[in-house]
Amino acid sequence: DQQVKQNSPSLSVQEGRISILNCDYTNSMFDYFLWYKKYPAEGPTFLISISSIKDKNEDGRFTVFLNKSAKHLSLHIVPSQPGDSAVYFCAASAGGNTGKLIFGQGTTLQVKP
């Protein structure tokens, strides 16, 4: 039972344009969501998070949007840079920022110069 799904295995965008990575979830008890970034041969790195009481959180070039009614969240990267090329995982927790994390399968982003 895949509770967190990233249906796009890969995404390719041009440098300077917007990257939009999507994530869907099925468990309505999830109340905290995170995005991680992973480069090859490295562990994931925390990128940005959002609580279910908000619908948007912004940190520099990265913005996460949460649509609770659709059980959908997205990560926007504007403008995209070649250094953003990595695998992006979304994750969800039903215990706030300390509950067990359930990860999606990941989306590989390629930003072309």
Added chain:
Amino acid sequence: EAGVAQSPRYKIIEKRQSVAFWCNPISGHATLYWYQQILGQGPKLLIQFQNNGVVDDSQLPKDRFSAERLKGVDSTLKIQPAKLEDSAVYLCASSPGSSYNEQFFGPGTRLTVL
């Protein structure tokens, strides 16, 4: 500040053999996590320690996997005996508390079971 250290980085074994992975968290971090990441999937939590006590091991296959965190610092994860489906990257992470915003991952150990 040194990051989370893991060893070995790669390991190839035959099925039914035993294997152990080692993790040294960031100094002072009370919480330590072991994740399993199978190719094409996201990381799955195997076990979470708070100091040297287990917080969550609900997804640890206890018939073959074991983990310990002696003195609340280093940790080892053992598989005995290994199966083909254990082929994965094993990630260790640590955080000062239990907040994910402060969680740091190590580079992982890639295990191949033949």
